[in-house]
Amino acid sequence: MPTQISLLVYKGVPVDFSEYRHTALHALYSDGQHDWLHVVGAHPFFKFQKDSENPMTEPPIAWIPVCTVPDSVTKAKLIFACACTSVRNGNSDRDWNCQNWVGEALTDLVKIGYLTKEERGAAIGKMVETILEAELEDVSSVLDNCSMKKIIYTIYTSVDLFVHRVGCFSDEQLGCIDMTIYIQPYNIGN
Known part of the structure; x- marks a missing residue:
């Protein structure tokens, strides 16, 4: 079984507003192992992180299948590609967060042939729908x-x-x- 990539959306913390909803990529490998690939922290301390277990206390509210990658894509190649996606901590990036990183990581995976633009677009569309279901600020x-x-x-x-x-x-x-x-x-x- 080739590696399957999914996009996960978690409820916002400390409150469930759209800007606080956490997003991550999930990879299920052919050997049954899996990784959560995401950025953690807050501006200006965001960093890429790979976790072998769910890093959140709650399960995701959305588990969005993205694609099945070609057999030639190894676990190491996928992790490296995601780790190479830019993490933005500059003064002009104050609105940047994990949601942006997921979009950029998927774009980078399209560029190297791990998924198609259509698969990326469908996954981002579903991610946005889920994010917009968050509560509105009072x-x-x-x-x-x-x-x-x-x-x-x-x-x-x-x-x-x-x-x-x-x-x-x-x-x-x-x-x-x-x-x-x-x-x-x-x-x-x-």
């Missing part, structure tokens, strides 16, 4: 004791766009929300 708790706040929800889609919903609130608005949608091209590793 706006009222964010607005306590402040005169002006901007709340930015960042959501990326399988067509690699970042969508920013920005709501500006002031004490005078007393709950009247001016919601504007901005669409900005963003490359998730294509």
Whole structure:
């Protein structure tokens, strides 16, 4: 049996908001062993990590099959390819997280022929759907004791766009929300 790659999505910690949902790649090898391949930490301390057992306390909320890789792809080659995917900790990468890394890792695997663009696109699409099922932030708790706040929800889609919903609130608005949608091209590793 050749190696099977899946994409895992876990509930967000400390709260289940979309930006906190953890994602990882899972490899089930022909010998029955498996690895979780992901980035852990927070900006600016993200790092690649390989775990032989589920690193999370809870099981994933989504287990998305991505592909079966060619027989020529060894365990070492797959781990090396994922370990070579960039981990972004720069000042301009504050919004980057494990979700971006998964997209970039899958793109790198497409480039070396381990999976197709279509398999990557389907997996990313399902990942995004699962991430968007997370709870929405409670706006009222964010607005306590402040005169002006901007709340930015960042959501990326399988067509690699970042969508920013920005709501500006002031004490005078007393709950009247001016919601504007901005669409900005963003490359998730294509």
